[in-house]
Amino acid sequence: MRWFYYLLTLVLAILLGVLGYFQYLRWTHPYHQMQVNRLPPPVDVPVIDYRPHLALVTRPDDTYFFPIPLGEVGPSQPLYAGPRQYPFFCMTLLAGLGQPAVDNHQGYGVPVYEERGGRPGSRIVGYSRDCGLPSRLSYYFADIRGQVRRYDPGAPPPPEAVAQTRLGSDLVPEIYRVESGTINRYIYHIAMLATPQQARTEAPWWNRKLIYQFHGGSGIGFRQGRVKPIRLLSKRREQLRSGYAVITSSGNKTSYTYDMIRAEDTARRVKRQFTSLYGQPRYTIGIGGSGGGLAQYLMAQNRAGVFDGALALYAYPDMVTQTLYGLDCDLLNTYYAFRARRNHRWQDFDNRVSLEGMNARAGFDHKAAFLEPLNQLLHGRWPSWPEGSSECINGWFGLSALIHNPHQGYIRPMFSEPIQARGHWSYWEDLVEIYGRDARGYARSAWGNMGVQYGLRPLVSGQLTMGEFLHLNRHIGSWRRPHRMEAESIWLPLGNKLPLWLSLWGNHNITEGAPAERRQPDPIAVERAYRSGQVFVGSNPLPVIDLRHYLEPELDMHHLSASFEARARILAWEGHRDNQVIWVSHRDYTPIAEAFAAMEGWLEAKVRGEPRPAGLEDQCFDEQGKVIYRGEDAWDGEWNHREPGACSQRYPHFSNSRVQAGGPWLGSVFQCRLIPLEQAVARGQYGSLDVGPYLARLKAIFPGGVCDLTSADALRPADLNPALGF
Structure with a gap:
């Protein structure tokens, strides 16, 4: 029946192709009518010198006299x-x-x-x-x-x-x-x-x-x-x-930019417009979810002076380090669909958790299940219908094409074809004034996976055989360099309503071979990401309530472990977490009123020179809004190598592909320090497994060595540490 439905869908798509063409034109009509056809001459205006770190740099006095008439x-x-x-x-x-x-x-x-x-x-x-x-x-x-x-x-x-x-x-x-x-x-x-x-x-x-x-x-x-x-x-x-006043800007909506210097510059000016009209507030509370949450972590760290306390909802620590495991998703999806030797092993979605770390569930509704057998047929592979889904699919589907592929970009209809052809459309290009360009004119990228042993933790725990581990790491590959990437092959027979993605998971932009080539991040991009304040290093000078619903069962991308990633970085930098509390609630209850009241009490205490109010601690809520547990140990768990606390037991967390590869929970390793295989064996990376018979094959897969799991990011600037004083 599935194949009948699939064939019927294709036939209908072809028969309605003409109608789809007109629907597509109607969908893009506002963009064509307003399309940008010509660009002004470039003007060289430098970004602020953010060395050694943006948090230590004095911002210039404004040249505009506010308020705007x-x-x-x-x-x-x-x-x-x-x-x-x-x-x-x-x-x-x-x-x-x-x-x-x-x-x-x-x-x-x-x-x-x-x-x-x-x-x-x-x-x-x-x-x-x-x-x-x-x-x-x-x-x-x-x-x-x-x-x-x-x-x-x-x-x-x-x-x-x-x-x-x-x-x-x-x-x-x-x-x-x-x-x-x-x-x-x-x-x-x-x-x-x-x-x-x-x-x-x-x-x-x-x-x-x-x-x-x-x-x-x-x-x-x-x-x-x-x-x-x-x-x-x-x-x-x-x-x-x-009685509150509220200010905002589209420049502080990460749907439109993740450039935190541009966002900060804008936010400071918006607040200056407000204060020029009404005077200074007693205090300012930031609030926003997802990208709006991570923006608060970064602006607080970078000493932007926009707000005094943050309600960071569904927050990640930052954007750029989330690309590390986020861009792994389609590498793994490509492996499962087109490269795995035992395809049925990974069609059981419950098995995928061991590699991806994030949640996956058999029987969960797949966003575009029919695309996988279609693409497998195009690759000459026996098709299989996905019997579940994962956070990698349900939450991160399509983001590799959006943020990483310079030749894609769904915003292209807003610009004429000549401008489209000249432009590069990616997250890296949006921040090119920070990351810089490579010798071929493409924005430098901070993503890489050299030396990463995907599935190392499940290998050691016995969830993965040595044969499966070797095959996975031999064939998973890496993303091609930007100048070698091509646009996605997407057919729109019914306009934007039914896209047939004929290069599913961006598989045509992933390296091939045996072993498939891995890639290192651009060290210049990584250094600039750190120094310009695009990376949350853990400096936490302002009160933050990190608040989210528990969404793991829904395979939502706003996973709970992101809160612990931020916590781990704060502990590593500050040595304490006095300015951060983590609240998690059942999805049927939203404790925003409680969060505002708690933040007001916290800021009033701060005005009086007092510490965080007693009782304002990590906690979790049930569906009725009742506090299940409150205390310092509420969220203990695997992330801090302790027995699960009461909230962790009620709301279990997952990890990600880099943690499953043996990496640290703080998740800010762009490039690990590489060590020889013999040294990795001597350090016990493979537990009790006898790796001797497989050493030659491992060396063929990792000729430059594997990640030293005991070291920090090899590309992090050596002077970037708490001694800098921010």
Whole structure:
């Protein structure tokens, strides 16, 4: 029946190909109408000199005099984050804020059309290179059902439809003033309780506390991004109605960039716009999930001065070290599907945990199960239908093409074909001003897997045979150098609704051979990643509540072990974890209110010069919000080589492919120190196994040696240690 369904799908796809073509055009129509066709001449503006580390560098005084006047466009050139990135796609119209301001007539950037009835017409009146949006005020209200809606001061809603909130002894209408504009070309918003009758600088209900809202997502730059006011107000409604002000920027949404210098430059200026209007807050609390969580870890470490305490939700320590195991996923998926000798062994998804470390489950719904047998047939291999899924698939599916392949990039329809052909579309390219370019003009990459013995831990524990271990490491290979990579082969017979990925797992960009070639990271890229503050080394100067739902059973990419990765780095750097607590809850309960209350108490104590309040500890919650356990040992477990604590028992954690290869839990080893096989045997890397009969085969697979499991990152700058004083 599966094959009948699969053949029927293909037939329907072919018959509907013409329809799919028109659907594809309709999907890309807004991008074609606004497509960037011409780029301005490059301007050489250096990034701030971040040596020896960004945290130790004084940021320059701002050259722009804030606040931005209403009706005017804010600064477009970053203060210290380097040149403006081009190509750059404007998204003010897609954000519901209208077209960007015309700033040239030479054809640079997106076209701006004549307005007709409040909508773009067909006649181009100019172009926007830098996506400027004149600063403006708009108003919103929460109705009695709790829905946030646009407020038109000229036609106010009935008084009974507006919700009210109590501030002290006063009942206040829940009407919000939102200031919007652009800073560093990204859209910013400032939101607080206010009515249209009050002047821009009046804030009678502000409680002198500020929230900086960060946002997550996976992005590779080249876009302005969007944060819609109604979504922002709805997300932070409880805090806004209690008197908080909230500020944010699309430049602090990792869907649009992971460049933490650019993000910091933008966040500092957005906060400066706020303080120039309303004065300094008593304190600022950062909040954001996933990429918005890791941004807080990094900005706190890098002494950005944007917030005083962080609510890091679903956080990773940083982006660049997550690529180490994240990009292993498709190497392993390619091995299972196309290279494994005993394919049925790995079609049992429960077995994959031993290699990947992250969770995998037989019987779990696979995101694109039909693609695997299709691709196996194309490779001349007997097809098999996946009988489960893994976090590698459910959570990280497609990210190798998005973040690592310079010839892919799903944002390409925003740019003309000549610009697409000239550009490189990857996470590394987004940060090229930091990582630099190689001799062939491609952005340097910090990823590598030289000397990594995939599956070493399950080999030693008996979950993997020596034959399986040797075959895996002989054939798994590595990602090709960027100049040798090719775009993914994806057919869109039904537009974007049914992509047929004909190079599944990016297998055509993975080295082949027996043994398949491994790759070292670029040492220049790694050094610059460390010094520019893209790597979380563990410096933890500000209070952080690391908060997440327990999502391992859902194979969600926001795995629990990321909290322990951050904890391990903090302990290694600080020698304690006084400024970090880890909270985990059942997915049916979200303790955000408790987190805000706890952070307020923590910051008030800090203002008084007191330590973290008693009782503010690691803890876990059940589905009703009841605290299961609270204490220093709550999260003890394999990550710190202790017996599982009460929370670890309730919410067990997994690991990742580099940990399963014998690496450390702190997860920041770009390139291990290589040692000869004989030395690895002498150190007991293979436990009680007799490796003698296999030594020659191991040397053929690892001619340069294997990872020294007792050493730190070989490429980490030697002077980068706590003695630097940050």
